Amino acid sequence: MEFASHSSPLRKLSIMSEKKNNFEQRIFDATHQPLHCLDLGTIQINIGLLCNQTCEHCHVEASPKRMEQMSWQTMQAILAVTSKLPPVLIDITGGAPEMHPHLEKFLRTLVQQHHRVQLRTNLTILLDPTYKHFPNLYRELNIELVASFPCYFEEEVRLQRGKGVFEKSIEALQLLNKIGYGTTPKLPLTLVFNPLEPVLPPEQKTLENDYRSYLTEHFNIQFTRLITLTNMPLGRFLNMLQGKKPEYMKLLKDSFNPETIPSLMCRHQINIGWDGTLYDCDFNLAAGLPVTTKIQKNIKQFDHSVLSKRKIATADHCFGCTAGHGSSCGGALI
Ligand code: SF4
Ligand code: SF4
Numbered sequence: 001m002e003f004a005s006h007s008s009p010l011r012k013l014s015i016m017s018e019k020k021n022n023f024e025q026r027i028f029d030a031t032h033q034p035l036h037c038l039d040l041g042t043i044q045i046n047i048g049l050l051c052n053q054t055c056e057h058c059h060v061e062a063s064p065k066r067m068e069q070m071s072w073q074t075m076q077a078i079l080a081v082t083s084k085l086p087p088v089l090i091d092i093t094g095g096a097p098e099m100h101p102h103l104e105k106f107l108r109t110l111v112q113q114h115h116r117v118q119l120r121t122n123l124t125i126l127l128d129p130t131y132k133h134f135p136n137l138y139r140e141l142n143i144e145l146v147a148s149f150p151c152y153f154e155e156e157v158r159l160q161r162g163k164g165v166f167e168k169s170i171e172a173l174q175l176l177n178k179i180g181y182g183t184t185p186k187l188p189l190t191l192v193f194n195p196l197e198p199v200l201p202p203e204q205k206t207l208e209n210d211y212r213s214y215l216t217e218h219f220n221i222q223f224t225r226l227i228t229l230t231n232m233p234l235g236r237f238l239n240m241l242q243g244k245k246p247e248y249m250k251l252l253k254d255s256f257n258p259e260t261i262p263s264l265m266c267r268h269q270i271n272i273g274w275d276g277t278l279y280d281c282d283f284n285l286a287a288g289l290p291v292t293t294k295i296q297k298n299i300k301q302f303d304h305s306v307l308s309k310r311k312i313a314t315a316d317h318c319f320g321c322t323a324g325h326g327s328s329c330g331g332a333l334i
Contacts, residue, residue, distance in 0.1 A: 227331025
């Protein structure tokens with residue numbers, strides 16, 4: 001396990017005496033260091049909270065009623081920053097990114113800047129007549145797709161994501177396969193699983209094999225890989241937990257696995273919210289917890305040398321990332 005050292009002996013003494021939250025204490029007990037970023041290999045951008053769905057587990061509480069969207073000025077401020085970076089992974093999320101009026105312009109510029117661009121789609125939006133041109137645009141620009149598909153059974157998807165979502169998701173996956181997503185190596189199609197119940201996800205590779213067998217046999221669907229996500233105790237999932245919250249938090253805390261620490265996604269990325277605020281991750285965005293740096297809290301003050309070494313802001317929800325095999329927007333960590 002590798003941990004970056006940021007501390008002189010005096011600094012170490014002051015770090016030891018700083019008041020820590022429960023998560024910071026667990027990290028400190030395991031590593032003798034606060035949690036710091038190690039590199040900015042990924043820039044995750046949440047371009048807005050408008051979505052055509054209202055899923056039960058949504059940590060950002062997106063819905064058709066949410067009007068928060070990134071302005072073109074903020075997108076330009078991001079593009080000014082990314083134009084100076086070496087190629088990184090740009091991870092576009094929302095809401096439903098397709099519903100943003102400037103998505104196409106934004107994607108084209110990011111690709112022209114030679115970044116690898118990945119986008120999180122909820123699949124159903126790709127069948128809406130207003131947005132049905134996006135699959136071909138994604139293919140033209142070699143955008144990598146990450147698609148929410150939390151179960152291969154209709155009942156589970158309906159309970160988590162709403163009536164009709166399963167059928168539309170199947171149709172959208174077949175459409176994506178037809179144009180090369182999941183069937184050709186240069187157009188990766190990643191599926192995302194998260195549990196319906198307040199439990200940890202099953203082992204990722206085993207579940208991927210189950211998905212592959214079922215989807216091939218029943219729907220002739222192919223995909224590149226499956227990733228598992230732990231539901232974070234935030235947003236609508238937290239509301240849904242109600243009286244089960246203490247039990248779920250206990251499960252997450254009892255399952256703390258120090259081997260996940262080097263790969264925690266906040267150590268290798270930064271997240272930009274729809275209004276340009278900088279966060280360590282999309283979960284901290286949902287929790288309203290911006291980066292800890294004193295002045296650089298907005299994309300307009302982006303300084304790579306400071307942000308790539310920043311101390312990470314944490315809270316109790318972080319136990320969702322360190323439980324069991326670990327969890328991140330890229331799936332299990334170990
Ligand atoms: S989970 Fe995804 S598809 Fe569902 S409401 Fe949230 S952003 Fe929309
Ligand atoms: S919730 Fe965010 S800040 Fe907390 S451990 Fe996970 S990735 Fe890091």
